[in-house]
Amino acid sequence: MIIAEQKKLSEITALLGDASKVLVIGCGTCVTVCFAGGSREAAILAASLRMSTQLAGNGKQVADVTVQRQCEWEYLDQIAEQVKEADILLSLGCGIGVQAIAEHFPDKWVVPGLNTSFLGLPVEQGIWSERCAACGDCILGLTGGICPIARCSKSLLNGPCGGSEAGHCEVSKDIPCAWQLIYDRLSSLGKVEMLYELQPPKNWQKARDGGPRKITREDLLLGEKED
Amino acid sequence: MSDSSSANHPPLSILAYCCEHCAYAAADLAGSLRMQYPPNIRIVRLPCTGKIDVLIILQALEDGADGVMVAGCLPGDCHFLEGNVNAKRRVKHIRNLLGEIGLEPERVRMYQLSSAMAGEFVRISEEMTREIEKLGPNPLKKNQR
Numbered sequence: 001m002i003i004a005e006q007k008k009l010s011e012i013t014a015l016l017g018d019a020s021k022v023l024v025i026g027c028g029t030c031v032t033v034c035f036a037g038g039s040r041e042a043a044i045l046a047a048s049l050r051m052s053t054q055l056a057g058n059g060k061q062v063a064d065v066t067v068q069r070q071c072e073w074e075y076l077d078q079i080a081e082q083v084k085e086a087d088i089l090l091s092l093g094c095g096i097g098v099q100a101i102a103e104h105f106p107d108k109w110v111v112p113g114l115n116t117s118f119l120g121l122p123v124e125q126g127i128w129s130e131r132c133a134a135c136g137d138c139i140l141g142l143t144g145g146i147c148p149i150a151r152c153s154k155s156l157l158n159g160p161c162g163g164s165e166a167g168h169c170e171v172s173k174d175i176p177c178a179w180q181l182i183y184d185r186l187s188s189l190g191k192v193e194m195l196y197e198l199q200p201p202k203n204w205q206k207a208r209d210g211g212p213r214k215i216t217r218e219d220l221l222l223g224e225k226e227d
Numbered sequence: 228m229s230d231s232s233s234a235n236h237p238p239l240s241i242l243a244y245c246c247e248h249c250a251y252a253a254a255d256l257a258g259s260l261r262m263q264y265p266p267n268i269r270i271v272r273l274p275c276t277g278k279i280d281v282l283i284i285l286q287a288l289e290d291g292a293d294g295v296m297v298a299g300c301l302p303g304d305c306h307f308l309e310g311n312v313n314a315k316r317r318v319k320h321i322r323n324l325l326g327e328i329g330l331e332p333e334r335v336r337m338y339q340l341s342s343a344m345a346g347e348f349v350r351i352s353e354e355m356t357r358e359i360e361k362l363g364p365n366p367l368k369k370n371q372r
Contacts, residue, residue: 009327040282044324047285051367052328 001121002030002094003128004037004114009048015111016060016088022049023086024113025079025101026066027093034128037092037114039066045092045113070097076104083108119150136206136213142194144185149202151178157199239267239359241294242287243352246276248306250298252342257349264352267293267359275299276337277310281321284335288325291368294359298338298351311339331362 007015016022024046032038046064053060065082067075070093083089089110091098098112119132133150139157140147149155153163153171159179163170167180186192204210245251251272257264273279276299284295297318299311315337322332336355340347 009324040280044282044285047282047289048324048328051285051289051330054367055329 001033001119002096002116003034003118003120003130004031004094004116005034006036006041006045006092006114007112009045009052012045012090012111012113013049013052016049016090018058019088019109020060021085021087022046022060022062022090023079023082023088024049024062024064024090024092025070025097026064027070027091027097028066028068029071031092031094031097031114032066034122037094037097039064042066042092045090070094071100073100073104076100080105133207135202135204136210137203139199139202142197142199143182144189144191144194146178146182146185148178148182151176151181157202239293239356239364240269240291241265241267241296241352241355241359242292243268243270243355244273244276244279244283244295244297245270246299246306246311247272247274249300249304249342249344250338250340250348253298253340253344253348256342257345260345262345262349264349265356267356268296268352275305275307275310276314277305277307279314279317281317281324284318284321285324288330288334288365289367291365293362293365293368294334294336294355296336296338296351296355298340298348301339301341304341315339330365330367333358333362334365 024042026032026039026042027037028039035041042064046062049060049062063082065079067079069075070091083105086108089101089105089108090113091101091110092113093101094114094116095112098110101110118130119134120128120130123129130150132147133155135149139149148157148159152159153169153175154161156179160177164177164180167177169175169177183192183195186194243250245254251270254270276297279297287295297314299314300306302311305311318335318337322335325332325335338351340351
């Protein structure tokens with residue numbers, strides 16, 4: 001899922017400026033599961049903003065609403081009335097949600113309440129860890145299901161580097177060396193010989209280096225489209 | 228009433244979220260023993276302090292409670308193993324959040340006691356009341372504005 005964390009209240013307050021009617025919009029998908037921008041967090045942030053602005057002497061009207069997914073037009077349609085009433089929209093979605101709101105409500109000013117961090121998973125309650133870099137050309141089939149692009153600090157394809165020390169990355173003792181993990185996993189599965197095959201340089205054009213990406217599925221398009 | 232009622236503001240109200248396995252029973256025992264504790268304390272019974280949520284405390288303060296105390300079991304004695312530990316962590320989090328909001332973090336406190344500690348319940352109620360009196364009424368109280 002997409003992992004995000006909330007911005008500091010002072011930064012959010014600065015983004016809101018002098019707008020008096022604020023609509024905090026939560027998202028019911030990824031950021032709900034990572035406790036950053038679901039209905040509970042939207043309610044907490046709305047209450048925090050009401051309290052802090054009242055204490056600062058410029059009390060704002062802050063309401064909150066949560067949609068199932070901010071990144072789909074159909075769900076955004078459901079809050080059109082509340083959006084109309086607001087001076088400013090504060091999205092607790094990921095960066096995609098914020099942009100979807102901006103695109104769907106072109107006459108409204110929208111600001112982000114979260115910093116979108118990475119694609120990952122909760123390794124335990126309260127701890128999230130990066131797992132995917134969305135590189136566009138998955139190589140997990142070569143590495144035993146452990147991604148060296150996302151989990152190696154250098155995204156090496158034929159690692160490890162000299163900075164791997166006792167299973168940890170030289171960047172931080174808190175980061176396990178992805179290539180140590182790959183070696184250990186392939187060893188335990190009796191497939192370590194796979195590592196003898198050298199990987200050629202990766203085609204990064206399928207990642208962000210090729211510019212913004214887009215996927216079109218002709219089989220899913222609706223209605224008549226010109227070729 | 229405590230001296231908070233004598234000033235020109237209404238009596239302080241302090242919400243006490245009490246675990247039914249310890250603090251709530253201790254308050255009950257204090258009553259049975261005819262022990263006095265400040266009338267500002269309004270008890271809300273919880274099945275465990277692990278039930279407490281940041282939003283519940285925030286809403287209490289936004290609605291004008293002057294202070295909130297969360298009273299759970301002694302370390303290692305939680306009926307649900309670790310609810311009191313989790314509550315302690317959340318209270319710490321909300322105190323940080325109150326700092327960001329601009330409201331005194333000291334308005335929220337966590338206490339730990341057992342069901343037999345009626346005297347301790349009286350003591351923490353008095354301590355909480357004293358501390359909140361020092362801070363004065365919640366500036367968010369609607370009837371103050």
